Amino acid sequence: MAVGCVQCGTRRNPCRCKVVGPTLGFLAFAAAAVVEWPVGALVYCFRHVKGRRIMGHPARVVYPRVNRAIPI
Template sequence: MAIGIPICVECGTASNPCRCKVVGPTLGFLAFAVAALVEWPVGALVYCFRHMKGRRIMAHPATVVYPSVSNSIPI
């Protein structure tokens, strides 16, 4: 059984002449996955005591990590 590398494609963007991004979204997804592996268990533990703080920790990969990595690479 082969394991494939996830490839994300974002079309319709104005950040480059081709109007398609492949590298940025793919690296953004990989950074999101790594951050989620660390932050979701920590966020779940914090959620037991402080609900809003736990929610912010668990949302961090989707709201901060993925967009910042994806938007920083224009191709």
């Protein structure tokens, strides 16, 4: 049953494996990163802290929110 599972052992669903949430989270992360990383790199040239915050947004905010929103 663990074949293809990303986060086995969670108690959120009967089979105790998460596949859909992390997969959609990664796709949302990738879509956000395509837009935010170049913008963050440009901003980083002038304002280092703000540029780092923009580039870290997909990993800090987008992926966890999508992953937690989908229980399976």
